[in-house]
Amino acid sequence: MPAQKPQLLGLDRQSLEFLLAGWGESPFRAKQILQWIHGRQITDFAEMSNISKALRARLSEETQYAEPEILADQLAADGTRKWLLGLPDGNAIETVFIPEEDRGTLCVSSQVGCSLACSFCATGAQGLNRNLDTHEIIAQIRTARQIQGLDAITNIVFMGMGEPLLNLRQVLPALDLLRDDFAYGFGPKRITVSTAGVVPGLDRLGAESPVNLAISLHASRDEVRDVLVPVNRHYPLAELLDACRRYPLLPRRRITFEYVMLDGVNDSDADARALLRILSGIPAMVNLIPFNSFPGSDYQRSPQKRIDAFRDIILRGDVMTVTRRPRGDDIAAACGQLAGQVRDGRRSIPLRVQA
Ligand code: SF4
Missing domain, CATH: 3.20.20.70 (Aldolase class I)
Known part of the structure; x- marks a missing residue:
């Protein structure tokens, strides 16, 4: 199965720097990208004017971006x-x-x-x-x-x-x-x-x-x-x-x-x-x-x-x-009233705290 592309919105600075380092990019690019996608909420890569065309193309091809x-x-x-x-x-x-x-x-x-x-x-x-x-x-x-x-x-x-x-x-x-x-x-x-x-x-x-x-x-x-x-x-x-x-x-x-x-x-x-x-x-x-x-x-x-x-x-x-x-x-937005739509909810109590 091919590896899933990383979700761009979920990468914190450290993870983004790690991804970019693998592409030969310098860590400060991570700050610029965070500023665009989170600070300014711009997700059209074409608007990211201080990012090189090659990097924008790579981001667009090798990451995914999902909004609910x-x-x-x-x-x-x-x-x-x-x-x-x-x-x-x-x-x-x-x-x-x-x-x-x-x-x-x-x-x-x-x-x-x-x-x-x-x-x-x-x-x-x-x-x-x-x-x-x-x-x-x-x-x-x-x-x-x-x-x-x-x-x-x-x-x-x-x-x-x-x-x-x-x-x-x-x-x-x-x-x-x-x-x-x-x-x-x-x-x-x-x-x-x-x-x-x-x-x-x-x-x-x-x-x-x-x-x-x-x-x-x-x-x-x-x-x-x-x-x-x-x-x-x-x-x-x-x-x-x-x-x-x-x-x-x-x-x-x-x-x-x-x-x-x-x-x-x-x-x-x-x-x-x-x-x-x-x-x-x-x-x-x-x-x-x-x-x-x-x-x-x-x-x-x-x-x-x-x-x-x-x-x-x-x-x-x-x-x-x-x-x-x-x-x-x-x-039904008050404390304790949120229900959402939960498919197949299981009632078990998995109390392990993740590593
Ligand atoms: S059931 Fe879960 S969401 Fe509801 S009060 Fe208890 S911990 Fe919070």
Whole structure:
């Protein structure tokens, strides 16, 4: 079988330099090419005026370039916008743009579906079909920039479909491209990776690409978390929180702990006090997320009064806490509602962190 041509959009600077070195080209060409295809989003090789004709021809012949097809484009009443992006194998993923006064956040997917089966999450209910490739992660940012404008996105969060730490082989080069000044130039403080708690992946992320960290926590006791976030049975709270304590935080940053508020499940005063206890010693910020319902889910959102009481206990413990305003829930774009179109989702939990 002939070797597959490399996907140009998925090559970070190091990989591109390696490819070009094999063609006898100097490494600075990689910076120029990144600037064209990512910085300026020009993909017509003919426009790359500072690249020789011979190199442009070689790029065009020996690399491939794939962008997803926009299958649906939905705009919520609050300005949140969700795209359903079709992939060549018939799967489709979702990407959400959340505009605010002072920022534009893009929530990207890292897998087609998810194997971790969190019981309050629409993606988890689909199972996992496959990991996304680096170019498919990057294509989400490109699509959003093409539509919203090159400067519209100020922050990237890996909180869409999938568990990014189970796809580090593809996510790490994507982070390199996002942070590379010759590609997208996002500072590490503007990128957040969210995990349900895959501890070995967390250590590796901290060692290789320390960006902001968010933990999908959702419970302060193992017996509750085992049900809500089943990966807790492999990496229980004590292990996860130890990993948080050793994570190399960026200066003046906190770890965000996401906590979905489920009526009668995890929202008691005792749960709030237990949360304070387990977070002790961690620079933490708690995000309370009123549950967003989806078809087939049995959970109910905690009443607002309960959410407020829970928040007040955390605040009295001197931990920063905000209650997240649901964004885009009228188009199923809010937290936990992303479903995409996942073919043949398998429900297994392959917890190996890739080399
Ligand atoms: S919450 Fe995140 S980790 Fe859990 S099933 Fe959903 S996408 Fe997967």
